[in-house]
Amino acid sequence: MTKASEKPATRIPLSGLLDVALEAMLGEFRTDLGDSAFQDIRPTHGCVFRFVRDDGMRLTKLAELAHITKQSAGEIVDDLASRGYVERVPDPADRRAKLICLTDRGREAQTFGFTLFAEVEKRWMERYGRERVEALRETLEDIASHEAPEAVPELHRPELADV
Amino acid sequence: MTKASEKPATRIPLSGLLDVALEAMLGEFRTDLGDSAFQDIRPTHGCVFRFVRDDGMRLTKLAELAHITKQSAGEIVDDLASRGYVERVPDPADRRAKLICLTDRGREAQTFGFTLFAEVEKRWMERYGRERVEALRETLEDIASHEAPEAVPELHRPELADV
DNA sequence: GAACCTTGTCAGGCACCCTGACCAGGCGAC
DNA sequence: GTCGCCTGGTCAGGGTGCCTGACAAGGTTC
Numbered sequence: 001m002t003k004a005s006e007k008p009a010t011r012i013p014l015s016g017l018l019d020v021a022l023e024a025m026l027g028e029f030r031t032d033l034g035d036s037a038f039q040d041i042r043p044t045h046g047c048v049f050r051f052v053r054d055d056g057m058r059l060t061k062l063a064e065l066a067h068i069t070k071q072s073a074g075e076i077v078d079d080l081a082s083r084g085y086v087e088r089v090p091d092p093a094d095r096r097a098k099l100i101c102l103t104d105r106g107r108e109a110q111t112f113g114f115t116l117f118a119e120v121e122k123r124w125m126e127r128y129g130r131e132r133v134e135a136l137r138e139t140l141e142d143i144a145s146h147e148a149p150e151a152v153p154e155l156h157r158p159e160l161a162d163v
Numbered sequence: 164m165t166k167a168s169e170k171p172a173t174r175i176p177l178s179g180l181l182d183v184a185l186e187a188m189l190g191e192f193r194t195d196l197g198d199s200a201f202q203d204i205r206p207t208h209g210c211v212f213r214f215v216r217d218d219g220m221r222l223t224k225l226a227e228l229a230h231i232t233k234q235s236a237g238e239i240v241d242d243l244a245s246r247g248y249v250e251r252v253p254d255p256a257d258r259r260a261k262l263i264c265l266t267d268r269g270r271e272a273q274t275f276g277f278t279l280f281a282e283v284e285k286r287w288m289e290r291y292g293r294e295r296v297e298a299l300r301e302t303l304e305d306i307a308s309h310e311a312p313e314a315v316p317e318l319h320r321p322e323l324a325d326v
Numbered sequence: 327g328a329a330c331c332t333t334g335t336c337a338g339g340c341a342c343c344c345t346g347a348c349c350a351g352g353c354g355a356c
Numbered sequence: 357g358t359c360g361c362c363t364g365g366t367c368a369g370g371g372t373g374c375c376t377g378a379c380a381a382g383g384t385t386c
Contacts, residue, residue: 012317013280014287014296015188016213017303022181024310029178044373050179060333070334072374096333096382117176124177127309132302133177139295140180146290147187154175207342223364233365235343259351259364 028120029113036116038109040083044076048086048100049110056099058091065150085109191283192276199279201272203246207239211249211263212273219262221254228313248272 026043033041041049047066051057063073077100080086085106091097102110125133145155189206196204204212210229214220226236240263243249248269254260265273288296308318 010277011281012304012307012315013213013277014284014300014303015185015192015280016315017300017307018181018185018188020307020311020314021303022178022185024306025178025181042372050176058333068373069375071336071376074335075373091333094333094383098334114173114176117178118174121177124306128302128306132305135298136302137177137180139291139299140177140184141175142295143187143287143291144175144180144183148183151183152175152179205341221364231342232344234345234367237366238342254364257352257364261365 025120025124028123029116032116032120033113036112038112041085041109041113045080045085047073048076048080049102049106049113052086052100052102052110054102054107056089056091056101058097059100060097062100080106188283188287191286192279195279195283196276199275201275204248204272204276208243208248210236211239211243212265212269212276215249215263215265215273217265217270219252219254219264221260222263225263243269 030043033039047062047068051062051065059073059077060070062077063070066073077086077088081088084103086100086102088098089101091099121133121137141152141155144152149156193206196202210225210231214225214228222233222236222240225240226233229236240249240251244251247266249263249265251261252264254262284296284300304315304318307315312319
């Protein structure tokens with residue numbers, strides 16, 4: 001069908017496709033979250049729920065993982081603290097530092113968020129095919145573990161799933 | 164290897180993987196662009212080069228495609244115009260409207276940008292396997308054409324490649 | 327204990343995008 | 357025609373999210 005005189009093959013950039021897919025997925029997530037008991041959680045807050053685990057995390061570490069300055073991270077944590085999702089507890093190992101810890105409500109929100117993401121992914125499997133979405137995930141996991149290993153610690157500490 | 168007492172399977176959200184991959188890809192692109200003759204092009208400008216074609220585009224249409232307000236689109240276009248990448252020409256079909264058109268330099272930048280994206284994708288093929296990256300693209304094209312068809316007109320007007 | 331590094335905060339600023347108000351031009355009803 | 361309404365674009369003002377710079381308090385090294 002194509003003729004020799006067609007344009008010099010400017011395919012849509014892969015980054016554009018990644019962007020559309022990401023926005024679509026986040027759109028579904030935010031819609032679901034907006035219908036939930038955690039409506040006051042904004043996109044910026046995501047980095048906290050994404051990286052902070054039950055043993056808490058220092059502000060500097062969070063900023064490093066999220067690729068933002070500690071000042072920015074501080075603002076985000078302040079905001080989440082004022083809403084009752086996190087609290088700063090003194091770090092027993094260093095009197096300068098504080099550990100950012102999820103409150104009970106914060107942990108609820110975190111669990112709810114992860115569950116929501118799993119549901120969205122399940123919907124996508126129904127929509128686009130289980131095999132394809134799983135292949136998508138596997139390739140992206142490989143890419144992510146090479147491009148930003150520190151941002152996906154889950155992929156490098158599988159032993160955390162044991163014991 | 165895994166025991167029955169492991170955590171309740173909280174895989175890293177697919178959106179997180181998409182985000183890491185997107186940022187990595189844009190990072191390579193921006194690094195390359197920063198080394199080029201088009202250093203003054205900022206991320207925000209991307210929507211113009213992404214959507215405007217040789218026949219120009221109205222501001223309202225651009226805003227709609229990029230999912231921003233026409234005020235925001237106006238600012239971006241003003242900025243690109245001050246740098247000599249675009250110009251507003253009166254729309255012969257409607258005396259209220261102006262067509263945002265790429266200048267010669269703008270077209271150079273657009274072509275350069277698309278070429279750069281193609282090069283980054285080629286590097287990823289070498290890094291992660293041609294088949295896998297191509298499968299990634301195919302799945303993402305399918306997703307994008309369902310989730311935001313208006314943002315990827317290339318996928319719905321294949322006849323543009325002919326004649 | 328002096329010099330230096332690290333943790334976190336305060337102050338100020340900029341990029342980017344928004345809402346609201348508005349004008350000029352097009353368009354249909356009468 | 358011209359009245360009312362819609363549309364394309366701009367102006368004014370504001371807010372979020374991030375930044376740089378400066379700094380105090382505590383840890384670390386010698």
